[in-house]
Amino acid sequence: MRPLLPVLLFAACTSGPTEPESADVFGAERETQSGTYLVSVAFDPDPPGMSDLFTARATLKDSAGVPIEDATVSLNATMPHHGHGMMTSPRDEPGVCDDDGTCTHPGGVYETSGFKFHMGGPWTVAVIVTGPNGVDDVTYIYDMQ
Amino acid sequence: MRPLIVGLVLITGCASELVDTSPPGEWTASERSKLQRLRLPEAWPADLSNPRGTEDALIGLGGILFFDPGLSSNDQVSCGTCHKPEHNFSDVTPLSRGLGETNRHTPSIVGSQQGPWFYWDGRADSLWSQALSPMEHPAEMAGDRVSIVRYVATHHAESLERAYGEVPDVTDLTRFPERARPAATGDQAWMARAWDTMSPADQLIINTEFAKLGKAIAAYESTLMPTEAPFDRYVDAVLSGDSTGGGHLTDEQVLGLDVFLGKGQCTLCHNGPLFTDRAFHNNGVAESRPGYDPGRRSGAPIVLGSPFNCRGVFSEQEQCDELDYLDPSFDDFQSAFKTPSLRYVDQTAPYFHNGSHETLDDVVAFYDTLPGSPAVGHRELTLKPLGLTATERSGVVAFLSSLTGEPVQP
Known part of the structure; x- marks a missing residue:
């Protein structure tokens, strides 16, 4: 028999310094570790299939709730207590780019393609933001079924 | 609970x-x-690597090839030799035995089309490309693609033509050596040298026909669900x-x-x-x-370098996400x-x-x-x-x- 694990139990298993999600809904908007930004995370498709490729999408806002469109956002996922990450090399999508190569992310939406969860269990999804107010990060826990 | x-x-x-x-x-x-x-699904996703894989003509040809020992160099080993129907298309011996002994057990191929990687180490990224390697592996069928293509054109001409239409003539031994394949080593290195004597255009003809045989075998294997x-x-x-x-x-x-x-x-x-x-x-x-x-540590680079992978000229697949995102350096491979x-x-x-x-x-x-x-x-x-x-x-x-x-x- 296998009930879902409470989020607090997951927290003991992760190495990230940020607090666990306070809501049951994965990816709900949260402050980054130092309170610099607001971040939410979603998957496409949702839920992802076991060992299927999918896209992770982070939405970035400043602390006032205004979307930030010109930051650098890195998304990654690991299973810390299994000692491994993903078997893939995900790619941060550039967003909308001008002819001169300047790229923006309308609505503050940043996509990383090539995610794959190849095992059931808790995955730690880390979002690292390098933006106008400096570097900050936030982590989420996703229970892959 | x-x-x-x-x-x-x-x-x-x-x-x-x-x-x-x-x-x-x-x-x-x-x-x-x-x-x-x-639970088993109502229907399985299609094999996108083999768009014609549900056609009867390909399935029919593939079934013939799967059980034909004439594809091997000693006329005694077929795909079915190791993938025995009576053992759910696997084998009872610990390690696969063809002309020699491999270092791995024969996996069942029932349901095998459903997945991005093939072999125990995932060194192929489609069922059709997987089907090619055993035909040339020295310990399995020990054949070579030139003689195999010629053999099928000769012995299964009707089924081949029904599946693929006109078949190129590969009987000219001055252009297509009696036996030849690339990357053969050891006591089979002479086959690689023979392959190197062929023009690039003739090599392409052979590889194209060889890939077609793999796609026919995959079409047949895809019926084994x-x-x-x-x-x-x-x-x-x-x-x-x-x-x-x-x-x-x-x-x-x-x-x-x-x-x-x-x-x-x-x-x-x-x-x-x-x-x-x-x-x-x-x-x-x-x-x-x-x-x-x-x-998988050795399988990942092999599939990335294979001419028969999803990005190769013989592929009919436009999207190759699995291959494109593969990280061969993943520690736990x-x-x-x-x-x-x-x-x-x-x-x-x-x-x-x-x-x-x-x-x-x-x-x-x-x-x-x-x-x-x-x-x-x-x-x-x-x-x-x-x-x-x-x-x-x-x-x-x-x-x-x-x-x-x-x-x-x-």
């Missing part, structure tokens, strides 16, 4: 699965969801509200299913309708021969092997990539105690000794037999 035993978390060091002590057969909503995901098993009927009954599961599983099998989903943590890897996550793991099973088998399907698993002994475990009792005992350690790399960290009782062990074995449906007909 009873609440979680929180203290267990501290004991197991954050095991991702916790034990619930409620009686087997009473399933939580989460478990029912999992049961649904393990698992049929509904007692487990599937049990799930249907449970999900429709019949707490007895319609009597489709015995009490012992229900106990085994309970362990499979819970204490055994088996679904961490054996998930989905084929009971495989289609991924690669190092379970730490001991090597059966001197040295070590690098598994060392001695990792693809999770096999458990459908018909009681028909496919012996077990593991090296066929080192003779019975399902041996396999369950292995995961229960986790003896030894890998020669290189490290065992998947989520694996911990399970501490199963004798009843639980036999229950899991009994449950596994409920995954066998009607025999898959060749």
Whole structure:
């Protein structure tokens, strides 16, 4: 028999310094570790299939709730207590780019393609933001079924 | 279902699965969801790598080729020699035997089209490209693509033409040597030299025809799909509200299913309708021969460099996401092997990539105690000794037999 694990139990298993999600809904908007930004995370498709490729999408806002469109956002996922990450090399999508190569992310939406969860269990999804107010990060826990 | 035993978390060091002590057969909503995901689907996704793979002409040709020993250099070995229909298209010997002996066990090919990677080490990214290598492997069929293409054009001309239309003439031995293939080494290096004498245009003709044969064989293999098993009927009954599961599983099998989903943590890897996550793991099973088998560590670069991969000129697939996102440097690829399907698993002994475990009792005992350690790399960290009782062990074995449906007909 296998009930879902409470989020607090997951927290003991992760190495990230940020607090666990306070809501049951994965990816709900949260402050980054130092309170610099607001971040939410979603998957496409949702839920992802076991060992299927999918896209992770982070939405970035400043602390006032205004979307930030010109930051650098890195998304990654690991299973810390299994000692491994993903078997893939995900790619941060550039967003909308001008002819001169300047790229923006309308609505503050940043996509990383090539995610794959190849095992059931808790995955730690880390979002690292390098933006106008400096570097900050936030982590989420996703229970892959 | 009873609440979680929180203290267990501290004991197991954050095991991702916790034990619930409620009686087997009473399933939580989460478990029912999992049961649904393990059930056979109404329909399988199409094989996007082989767009014509459902055409009768290709299936017919592929079936002929699959069982034709004339494709081998000694006229005695076919795909069916190792992928025996009477053993669910696997073999009873620990290691595959063709003209020689390979270093791995013959996996079943039932349901094999459903996945991005093929072979124990995933060194092919389509079923059709997988079908090509054994024809030339010195320990399997030891053939060569030039003589194979010529042989099929001669001996199966009608089926070949029905499948692919006009067939190029490869009978001119001044252009197409009697035997030739690229990358042959050792005592077969002469075949590589013969291949190098061919013009690039003629090499392309041979490779194109060779790929077509692989696609025909894959079309045939794609018809070999698992049929509904007692487990599937049990799930249907449970999900429709019949707490007895319609009597489709015995009490012992229900106990085994309970362990499979819970204490055994088996679904961490054996998930989905084929009971495989289609991924690669190092379970730490001991090597059966001197040295070590690098598994996915060697398979990943091979598929990236294969001319028959999804990005190759013989591919008909536009999107190659699996190949494009593959990270060959993934640390845990060392001695990792693809999770096999458990459908018909009681028909496919012996077990593991090296066929080192003779019975399902041996396999369950292995995961229960986790003896030894890998020669290189490290065992998947989520694996911990399970501490199963004798009843639980036999229950899991009994449950596994409920995954066998009607025999898959060749």
